[in-house]
Amino acid sequence: MANVKLAVIYYSSTGTNHQMAQWAEEGAKDAGAEVKVVKAPELAPEEAIASNPAWKAHHDVTKDVPEAKSDDIEWADAIIFSVPTRFGNLAAQMKQFIDSQGGLWASGKTVNKVVSGMTSAQNPHGGQEATLLALYTSMMHWGAVIATPGYTDPVLFGAGGNPYGTSVSVDQDGNMVEDVAGAVKHQAKRTVDIASRIISGS
Numbered sequence: 001m002a003n004v005k006l007a008v009i010y011y012s013s014t015g016t017n018h019q020m021a022q023w024a025e026e027g028a029k030d031a032g033a034e035v036k037v038v039k040a041p042e043l044a045p046e047e048a049i050a051s052n053p054a055w056k057a058h059h060d061v062t063k064d065v066p067e068a069k070s071d072d073i074e075w076a077d078a079i080i081f082s083v084p085t086r087f088g089n090l091a092a093q094m095k096q097f098i099d100s101q102g103g104l105w106a107s108g109k110t111v112n113k114v115v116s117g118m119t120s121a122q123n124p125h126g127g128q129e130a131t132l133l134a135l136y137t138s139m140m141h142w143g144a145v146i147a148t149p150g151y152t153d154p155v156l157f158g159a160g161g162n163p164y165g166t167s168v169s170v171d172q173d174g175n176m177v178e179d180v181a182g183a184v185k186h187q188a189k190r191t192v193d194i195a196s197r198i199i200s201g202s
Contacts, residue, residue: 027185
């Protein structure tokens with residue numbers, strides 16, 4: 001298997017997508033990949049963050065996680081995005097980060113990156129699939145190779161069975177409803193496998 005460089009780029013306000021990013025890192029490393037975990041820059045004002053204790057606590061705990069930069073995309077053979085749903089679309093922080101990559105796109109440096117997405121919302125029909133499709137629309141413009149989990153492993157059914165990418169519901173206390181750790185790790189391994197095949201020309 002070719003040595004794959006994977007960037008896990010996430011945005012998380014209270015910790016769900018950060019945890020999913022960590023599981024993706026574990027799965028990818030198990031598959032032999034070199035992994036970077038980076039976060040989309042925060043756009044919300046400090047007052048908004050401070051007004052929500054869970055948001056403030058997570059913000060403080062992850063203050064040392066590096067912010068994503070264009071260099072991370074250029075470095076990576078593959079990218080996993082993990083982002084919460086906001087009204088059936090990407091959270092603004094991730095959308096702004098993606099929208100700022102015009103320079104990379106214009107120079108052809110997003111072409112053939114293998115990409116996959118994960119998401120969360122407060123209920124099973126809270127827009128998860130729409131969010132992933134919105135992400136993948138941008139990736140089509142990048143010329144990226146989209147690697148969804150489909151139904152390639154039984155673990156996906158126990159995690160809710162979303163073929164577009166792992167998605168999880170979060171209850172009012174911030175707890176994940178579905179057990180998605182296995183599905184996330186499988187999705188990461190599959191992303192690494194597809195990237196390896198492309199790198200090696202198979």
